[in-house]
Amino acid sequence: MLIAISDSADPRIEAYRAVRERDLVGREHRFVAEGEVVLRVLARQSRFIIESLLLAENRVESLSDLFESLPADVPVYTANRTVMDSIVGFPIHRGILAVARRAPQPPVAELLARLPERALVVGLVGLANHDNVGGIFRNAAAFGADAVLLDPETCDPLYRKAIRVSVGGALVVPFTRTASASTMLRALEEAQFDVIALSPSGKETLAELERSPRAALLLGAEGPGLPADLLARTRTVSIPMSGSFDSLNVATTSGIALHHLAGGGRAPLFAR
Amino acid sequence: MLIAISDSADPRIEAYRAVRERDLVGREHRFVAEGEVVLRVLARQSRFIIESLLLAENRVESLSDLFESLPADVPVYTANRTVMDSIVGFPIHRGILAVARRAPQPPVAELLARLPERALVVGLVGLANHDNVGGIFRNAAAFGADAVLLDPETCDPLYRKAIRVSVGGALVVPFTRTASASTMLRALEEAQFDVIALSPSGKETLAELERSPRAALLLGAEGPGLPADLLARTRTVSIPMSGSFDSLNVATTSGIALHHLAGGGRAPLFAR
Numbered sequence: 001m002l003i004a005i006s007d008s009a010d011p012r013i014e015a016y017r018a019v020r021e022r023d024l025v026g027r028e029h030r031f032v033a034e035g036e037v038v039l040r041v042l043a044r045q046s047r048f049i050i051e052s053l054l055l056a057e058n059r060v061e062s063l064s065d066l067f068e069s070l071p072a073d074v075p076v077y078t079a080n081r082t083v084m085d086s087i088v089g090f091p092i093h094r095g096i097l098a099v100a101r102r103a104p105q106p107p108v109a110e111l112l113a114r115l116p117e118r119a120l121v122v123g124l125v126g127l128a129n130h131d132n133v134g135g136i137f138r139n140a141a142a143f144g145a146d147a148v149l150l151d152p153e154t155c156d157p158l159y160r161k162a163i164r165v166s167v168g169g170a171l172v173v174p175f176t177r178t179a180s181a182s183t184m185l186r187a188l189e190e191a192q193f194d195v196i197a198l199s200p201s202g203k204e205t206l207a208e209l210e211r212s213p214r215a216a217l218l219l220g221a222e223g224p225g226l227p228a229d230l231l232a233r234t235r236t237v238s239i240p241m242s243g244s245f246d247s248l249n250v251a252t253t254s255g256i257a258l259h260h261l262a263g264g265g266r267a268p269l270f271a272r
Numbered sequence: 273m274l275i276a277i278s279d280s281a282d283p284r285i286e287a288y289r290a291v292r293e294r295d296l297v298g299r300e301h302r303f304v305a306e307g308e309v310v311l312r313v314l315a316r317q318s319r320f321i322i323e324s325l326l327l328a329e330n331r332v333e334s335l336s337d338l339f340e341s342l343p344a345d346v347p348v349y350t351a352n353r354t355v356m357d358s359i360v361g362f363p364i365h366r367g368i369l370a371v372a373r374r375a376p377q378p379p380v381a382e383l384l385a386r387l388p389e390r391a392l393v394v395g396l397v398g399l400a401n402h403d404n405v406g407g408i409f410r411n412a413a414a415f416g417a418d419a420v421l422l423d424p425e426t427c428d429p430l431y432r433k434a435i436r437v438s439v440g441g442a443l444v445v446p447f448t449r450t451a452s453a454s455t456m457l458r459a460l461e462e463a464q465f466d467v468i469a470l471s472p473s474g475k476e477t478l479a480e481l482e483r484s485p486r487a488a489l490l491l492g493a494e495g496p497g498l499p500a501d502l503l504a505r506t507r508t509v510s511i512p513m514s515g516s517f518d519s520l521n522v523a524t525t526s527g528i529a530l531h532h533l534a535g536g537g538r539a540p541l542f543a544r
Contacts, residue, residue, distance in 0.1 A: 144514035167519050207536025242416030255524035256531045264479025
């Protein structure tokens with residue numbers, strides 16, 4: 001259902017107004033996705049319902065296959081660049097936005113109970129940076145992780161920028177939030193997960209780690225790392241580095257660890 | 273030598289004026305480094321000469337150990353935040369800038385000839401994104417790579433943002449530019465490097481790759497990847513991913529591959 005918008009004050013596109021500020025305050029039951037690649041990933045996920053699209057006029061043709069696959073009552077608003085930028089509050093270079101409904105977040109025990117006998121889960125503790133959370137979801141999707149758990153301090157994976165950095169991975173891998181890092185750990189233990197905490201002071205070396213069928217990888221923020229009480233209760237693993245320069249980005253770290261835990265293509269996780 | 277600057281038009285801090293625009297046009301024999309961590313890395317590298325510092329007044333005390341170690345004739349300019357932001361042209365949250373002289377870039381054959389019998393080199397082809405190049409240098413430093421080679425399309429590792437993202441890694445790992453990707457490949461072959469080209473269509477799997485004493489890892493941009501003629505002349509290697517989501521960031525990819533090639537802490541590259 002194509003609807004041309006010529007006035008940036010049009011009430012029908014209320015959900016797109018001042019996107020950047022709304023990102024920051026959270027948007028209840030909705031989120032905003034941006035760009036063609038992300039939109040195509042979103043359209044394939046059954047747990048999110050697309051409420052509407054807002055497209056720059058020159059993007060309509062290249063996306064027609066996609067919005068023709070949407071239910072007929074989903075409005076596809078179109079506007080010229082000037083009107084679109086004025087609605088959103090800054091230049092939307094990609095010219096493609098979608099508003100979708102969030103999926104309900106299941107209790108952690110329920111999410112873990114659903115997973116197969118062999119499963120790989122990522123747990124994030126205190127990760128407040130959207131680039132890092134987006135990057136971790138991209139890696140989680142690429143290496144077939146089954147779920148991501150978030151502690152209360154970790155930022156929202158459905159923040160627009162996090163989705164963009166994840167190239168849609170934040171829409172692919174199921175996630176839920178736990179009441180605390182401790183709750184997360186307890187739920188993983190109860191579901192028989194072998195919990196691996198990455199830390200520069202880890203006792204084992206990643207490359208030598210043999211994984212269990214149910215493996216969970218815990219990651220903390222660069223700098224503070226994972227809390228000491230959590231490290232005391234888990235299997236700690238380090239990634240050895242060149243002595244003089246001991247610094248890895250946490251998203252990169254997740255990629256290295258997930259590549260190893262997923263078996264680098266040798267494990268049955270990957271049908272080859 | 274502490275020098276208080278109260279006027280943003282003061283000619284002595286010319287090198288700091290409108291940093292962002294100057295980043296883009298290149299700055300001949302100089303570069304700008306930003307932030308405490310990067311500045312401390314810079315001060316340890318003998319191949320770069322620090323010409324001056326510009327510090328927010330409230331940062332002077334915490335850095336006094338550092339600028340006392342500099343030669344006595346290196347000016348340390350200080351300014352309040354308003355003057356500093358006005359000199360630079362945007363808010364410098366970190367309150368710490370340095371201007372340093374670039375090191376000469378040796379011819380590629382000379383750089384490679386200097387390396388030890390067992391060596392790890394990274395070759396970048398068409399990487400125009402400063403975040404990615406910065407991220408790759410961070411990983412190259414973390415995993416002890418001996419050198420990075422750049423083709424003409426790859427961006428400047430000493431661009432302010434690339435240095436920042438590299439957390440100083442761009443100042444640690446020696447690099448040089450080659451006349452073309454072909455020249456790079458030929459130089460590596462002549463120096464007896466086993467050249468490994470990462471590609472989604474690679475014939476070998478990274479996790480199964482046995483490295484030679486002299487190994488070079490070639491990376492291309494996300495999307496286009498490495499040119500076909502280069503792939504045809506090298507050993508191609510892939511990182512298997514979950515079939516439904518085949519997307520890794522190139523800096524993350526470099527981290528995964530360098531972790532493997534460096535032996536994950538088991539190889540003699542790391543004195544443990």
